[in-house]
Amino acid sequence: MSDLDAMDLKILAELQRDARQTHQELSERVGLSPSPCARRIRNLEARGVITGYCVKVDDAALGYGFSVFVSVKLDHQVDDRLQNFERAISLCREVVDCWLMTGTRDYLLRLAVSDLNEFERFLTGHLTKIDGVASIESSIPIRRVKGQMSRLS
Numbered sequence: 001m002s003d004l005d006a007m008d009l010k011i012l013a014e015l016q017r018d019a020r021q022t023h024q025e026l027s028e029r030v031g032l033s034p035s036p037c038a039r040r041i042r043n044l045e046a047r048g049v050i051t052g053y054c055v056k057v058d059d060a061a062l063g064y065g066f067s068v069f070v071s072v073k074l075d076h077q078v079d080d081r082l083q084n085f086e087r088a089i090s091l092c093r094e095v096v097d098c099w100l101m102t103g104t105r106d107y108l109l110r111l112a113v114s115d116l117n118e119f120e121r122f123l124t125g126h127l128t129k130i131d132g133v134a135s136i137e138s139s140i141p142i143r144r145v146k147g148q149m150s151r152l153s
Contacts, residue, residue: 004049007030007032007040008040008044008049009152010030010031011026011030011032011037011040011041011044012044012049012050012152013152014026014029014030015041015050016149016150016152019053019054023037023038023041026041059096059112063114064112064113064114065114066112066113066114066115066116066118066119066140067110067111067112067113067140067141068110068111068113068119068138068139068140068141069108069109069110069111069138069139069140069141070108070109070110070111070123070127070136070137070138070139071101071105071107071108071109071136071137071138071139072085072105072106072107072108072109072127072133072135072136073104073105073106073133073134073135073136074106074107074132074133074134075132075133075134076132077106081131081132082100082106084130084131084132085106085107085130085132085133086098086100088126088130089107089109089130092122092126092127094111094112094113094118094119094122094126095109095110095111096110096111096112097109097110098110105137119138123136123138
């Protein structure tokens, strides 16, 4: 981030707030004319700072208001086991986030499901059947205390 200047950070913060605003609106908010503002955005995209644009969707509004965090330990931490697990997880629509971890567990998953019954079906019907899964530990969050996009300063 050391090569991002204050204007780049203002543009990023505004785009995080509302990526649908026009270049004209964005340029007015950051205090830069539209052409240089658009050039900076293209530059941030080309450098990989901006990796895409998306819509934030409320899981509960779609009927998936029950989140579960699941830690998974594999029987062996070798390439083929890791690849097999990642391939299998990538096909599971219930898994909305998956991280390869350090520490005592190999993976941390976040599931978005409709209820405890759907979680149980996923657990017993899919997760426990993936070859190489040695143990599973789940945690059910009570409420989100903080959720934000990447820090810009």
